[in-house]
Amino acid sequence: MQNSIPWDNHRAYYAVRGMVLTGFEKEVLEEVSKERCWEHVKWFAGEGEKLSGTPANERSVDYILDTLRGLGVAAEAPRFQAWLGFPRIHDAEVKVLEPEERALECITLAQCASASAEGGLVYVGGGGLKDYEGVNARNMIVLADFSKPPARPWKNYVAGVLKGAAGLIVISHAGPMRALNRGTVKSVWGNPIPENLGDVGRIPAAGVTREGGEYLRRLLEAGPVRVRVSAGGLRGFYGVRQPMARVEGREPAFVLLGSHMDAWASAASCNALGCASTLEAARLMTRFRPKLSRGLQLLWFQGHETGIMSGSTWYLDTYWDDVNANCVAYLNNDTTSMIHSTVYSVDGDPALRGFLVSTVKELAEEEGASFREPRPMYVPSKTGDQSFLGVGVPSVRVQMGHPPEADKLIGGGGGWWYHSEYDTLDKCDPEAMYMAEKAQTLVLLRLLTLPVLPYRVEAVADWTLWALGELDEAAKETLSLESLREKAEVFKERAAALDEATGDLAERCKKSAKGHEEEVEAANGCMVRVSRVLNPVNYTLRGRYDQDYYGAEYVQPIPALKGVADLAALNPDAEEYKALRTRLVRARNMASDALGEAAWLCEYAAEKIGG
Numbered sequence: 001m002q003n004s005i006p007w008d009n010h011r012a013y014y015a016v017r018g019m020v021l022t023g024f025e026k027e028v029l030e031e032v033s034k035e036r037c038w039e040h041v042k043w044f045a046g047e048g049e050k051l052s053g054t055p056a057n058e059r060s061v062d063y064i065l066d067t068l069r070g071l072g073v074a075a076e077a078p079r080f081q082a083w084l085g086f087p088r089i090h091d092a093e094v095k096v097l098e099p100e101e102r103a104l105e106c107i108t109l110a111q112c113a114s115a116s117a118e119g120g121l122v123y124v125g126g127g128g129l130k131d132y133e134g135v136n137a138r139n140m141i142v143l144a145d146f147s148k149p150p151a152r153p154w155k156n157y158v159a160g161v162l163k164g165a166a167g168l169i170v171i172s173h174a175g176p177m178r179a180l181n182r183g184t185v186k187s188v189w190g191n192p193i194p195e196n197l198g199d200v201g202r203i204p205a206a207g208v209t210r211e212g213g214e215y216l217r218r219l220l221e222a223g224p225v226r227v228r229v230s231a232g233g234l235r236g237f238y239g240v241r242q243p244m245a246r247v248e249g250r251e252p253a254f255v256l257l258g259s260h261m262d263a264w265a266s267a268a269s270c271n272a273l274g275c276a277s278t279l280e281a282a283r284l285m286t287r288f289r290p291k292l293s294r295g296l297q298l299l300w301f302q303g304h305e306t307g308i309m310s311g312s313t314w315y316l317d318t319y320w321d322d323v324n325a326n327c328v329a330y331l332n333n334d335t336t337s338m339i340h341s342t343v344y345s346v347d348g349d350p351a352l353r354g355f356l357v358s359t360v361k362e363l364a365e366e367e368g369a370s371f372r373e374p375r376p377m378y379v380p381s382k383t384g385d386q387s388f389l390g391v392g393v394p395s396v397r398v399q400m401g402h403p404p405e406a407d408k409l410i411g412g413g414g415g416w417w418y419h420s421e422y423d424t425l426d427k428c429d430p431e432a433m434y435m436a437e438k439a440q441t442l443v444l445l446r447l448l449t450l451p452v453l454p455y456r457v458e459a460v461a462d463w464t465l466w467a468l469g470e471l472d473e474a475a476k477e478t479l480s481l482e483s484l485r486e487k488a489e490v491f492k493e494r495a496a497a498l499d500e501a502t503g504d505l506a507e508r509c510k511k512s513a514k515g516h517e518e519e520v521e522a523a524n525g526c527m528v529r530v531s532r533v534l535n536p537v538n539y540t541l542r543g544r545y546d547q548d549y550y551g552a553e554y555v556q557p558i559p560a561l562k563g564v565a566d567l568a569a570l571n572p573d574a575e576e577y578k579a580l581r582t583r584l585v586r587a588r589n590m591a592s593d594a595l596g597e598a599a600w601l602c603e604y605a606a607e608k609i610g611g
Helices: 005-014 023-031 035-045 055-070 152-162 210-222 268-287 309-317 320-326 350-368 404-410 430-449 457-475 482-508 517-538 564-568 575-608
Strands: 079-087 093-098 102-104 105-107 117-123 142-144 167-171 204-209 226-231 233-241 244-247 254-258 294-302 325-334 343-348 370-372 395-401
Touching: 023 430, 035 055, 035 268, 055 233, 055 268, 055 294, 079 309, 093 204, 093 210, 102 117, 102 210, 117 167, 117 210, 142 152, 142 210, 152 167, 167 210, 167 226, 204 210, 204 226, 226 244, 233 325, 233 457, 244 268, 244 325, 254 268, 254 430, 268 294, 268 430, 268 517, 294 309, 309 320, 320 325, 325 430, 343 430, 350 370, 350 395, 350 430, 350 457, 350 517, 395 430, 457 517, 457 575, 482 517, 482 575, 517 575, 564 575
Parallel strands: 117 142, 142 167, 167 204, 254 294, 254 325, 325 395, 343 370
Antiparallel strands: 079 233, 093 102, 093 226, 105 204, 117 226, 244 294, 343 395
16 A cells, blocks of 8 residues: 655644643653553462463452552452353373374364364465365365464454354464463454354364474375364353542543453463552552542453453443543553563554654663654554543553564464463563653553643645545546545545644643633544544444454445455446445445535634634
8 A cells, every 4th residue: 555644744843832841741751660560560470371261360359459449549350251162181182194194283262162173274374265265165174374464363263254164273372382372262352242242263173383284284285185183162251340449530521441350371471460550550649639630440351361352341331421421542552562572562443542652762862762653544453452442532552562582582473482382471571661660651641631622633634635545546436436535525624724823822821721711622622523524434344333243354544445456347237346436435425424524513613622
C-alpha cells in the first residue's frame, strides 16, 4: 500500500502547541516505583499458570483486591459466566503413520474439538486464506507455522470452518530450547452466541515443537505423509471473578486501562508485567487523584487466554452505557516489555497517534533513550483485548520494544518462550519495565488531566481518505467510491477547522479552564462522538454491537468495503458479482452516513467553541 498520510504534520501540531514536560508531570514520573512494580511482577510470576477459574487465578484476584484496598481504592470482582477452555495439555497425540511411524512431542491447544482425526498432511505456511491457494485441505490434516501470520485462532477457523480440514497441527516458535507455545484456537471473540457457537473449535488441534514441525516438512518434501492428531479437553461456561476499580476524577469521563490476568505456563512476561503495571498505575493516580479531571478505570481481564477476550467483552456488554457515554481512550496493558527491550514504542488510533508519538518521544529525548516511530499507517488488528473497536473508543499502546539486532535473541512474536514453561522471570528486565511504566504514566496523566482532549480529528480524516484511495484503486472502477472521497474531503476540511479551534481552546485553558467549561464540554463531546461514529465503520465488519473474530484477516481499513477487490475479479454478468455489488453499495451507504455525521459534528463543535 502507498501511504500518503501527512503524519509529520499531525505530530508537529503538538510540538507547536507547546506540549512539554511540566513540573507536575516530572513530579509524578519521579514517583514511579521500579521496586514496587518488580515486587508485583515477582508475586504474579511466582503463582505460575493462572488460567481463569483455577486456584492460582483466584489467589491472584484476591492479591489484586487486597493491594487496591490497601491503596484506598474501592475495588470489586464481579462474578460472571465466561466461556472457557481447559485443555488436557499433555494428552495430545501427533503421530506419523506413513511413510514411517513416529510419535512427536506435542500439546493440546485449548478450545479445540475433543476428537481424533487421521488423514494426509498438507503444509499451508501461516495458514491464512491466501496460503490455501492451490491446496485442497478438505478432510486433510493441516500443518501451519505459529511464527507466521495470521493469529492462531484464525488459522484454526480457516482450516476447520472455511476449508473443511479434519485436524490442525501448529509448529511452535524456534528458539534455544524445545518450547511448546501453549494457546487457544477459538476464533469466536468473547462468549459465543447461538449464531456462532458452532464455529468454536470444530477440529482437534495440537502444537508441536519447531524441531517436530521441521521433521514433518522434510517428510512432505519427499512425498505424501499420513498422520493422526488427537486432542481435547473441557470447554463451556464457568463462573469467574474479574477485578476492577476506578480512580475517580472530577468528571464522569474516564480512561480505560486493562491487562489480562489469566496466563499460561510460567507467565512472567505474559502477563505478570501487565498486571503489575496496572497496579502501579492505580497507586500513582490515587496519590494524585485531586489533580485528575477524568477517572481511570482499571481492569484485570479474565478469559483472555482460554476464553478469547471473554472478560473485556463481558465488561463492555455489561457496562455499555458508561463506556459509550464516558470512555475517552483505551490502553491495552499486555507484555509492556521483556528482556532486550530498550526502545520506546507506541501505536494507536489516528485520533491520538500524534499526541502519543509526541508525548513518548519527548520522554525518550528527556532520558536519552531510543524511540521507534510507528509504522506509517495505522492498521486495525482484532487481537489482544481489542474489544472496544466497535463501540468507538480510540485505542493506544505504549511499551518497550527491542532493537533489530535483538531479533534473533527474541525469536517469534512474544518471544520464543511465549506461553511456555520458559516464560520465567529472566525473560523480564526491571529497567525495561520501569521505562515502560514511566511512558505509560505520562500518557495516562495527560489523558486524565488535559482540559481539552488531545485528539487530532483531521488525522482521522486523512486516514479515511487514504483508506478510501486504496479501496478505490482496488475496485478498478467496478464500484465508484468517489462520493465517499468527496464526503471525506469535506470531513477533512471541517476537522481541520475543529482542530484549530480545539487547539486555541487548549491554549486558553493552560492556566485555567475556569470560564471555558461549556466550550470544553462541547469540544470533548464532539471529538468523542466522531470516534463513536467512524470507528465502527473504519475498523470493524460486525459493527458496534457485535465482535469480529480473533485475528480475522478481513479486519482491514473499512472492512465492509474490502470486497471491492473481489468484485473487480468477477464477471459482471455473473450472479455472484451482482449479489456482491449489492452488498457493497449498502456498505458504501453506511460509510457515507458516518462521514456525513462526522463532518456535521465537526462544523457544529467548531462554531460552538468559537472556531
